[in-house]
Amino acid sequence: AQTVTQSQPEMSVQEAETVTLSCTYDTSESDYYLFWYKQPPSRQMILVIRQEAYKQQNATENRFSVNFQKAAKSFSLKISDSQLGDAAMYFCASYGGSQGNLIFGKGTKLSVKP
């Protein structure tokens, strides 16, 4: 069974600084995808970034980038120039199971200090 582990229940960052959220996963699939979702207080799940496992290049979306280490099964999210609006729960997720669903980590709550 696939598993996703987020070892940091809470993180804090100063506004304009950089923060990295950790995620490790375990899968027996050869073809899979990894995602980071953001959940602000509104509760809406918002896709931040995704990574295809077959791509060696790390995905980047504006201030958000990932460090994908396939051999280590690690998929961390880096947020640069943190903004107050980045404060949220962040969930790491993997896709690749037969059911077509996402497997989620338990989440990391990010606080941004002004």
Add this chain to the structure above:
Amino acid sequence: DAGITQSPRYKITETGRQVTLMCHQTWSHSYMFWYRQDLGHGLRLIYYSAAADITDKGEVPDGYVVSRSKTENFPLTLESATRSQTSVYFCATHLDRANYEQYFGPGTRLTVT
């Protein structure tokens, strides 16, 4: 507006009552999912559907029933609500398996007293 809607957004019910949470999508995507979100557990799959009239269990299906007579609707029913079903419920969809991103509804916060 295109997207996924869920209703109600908030619901309080009593133990033993039947409750139905509604999910509607405007895209006609084949796959739809129900997740529950609990503190310390992230999101866990309850049921999913690959197409109309095709449904299957996920990780935590006990106490829930689903149906999908139309592609755009995927209701989730708690047949006899229990306090352990107090949670936030999310409906999601993606376009077959070519688009692996999942789009989520706004969620329903259910409290069972």
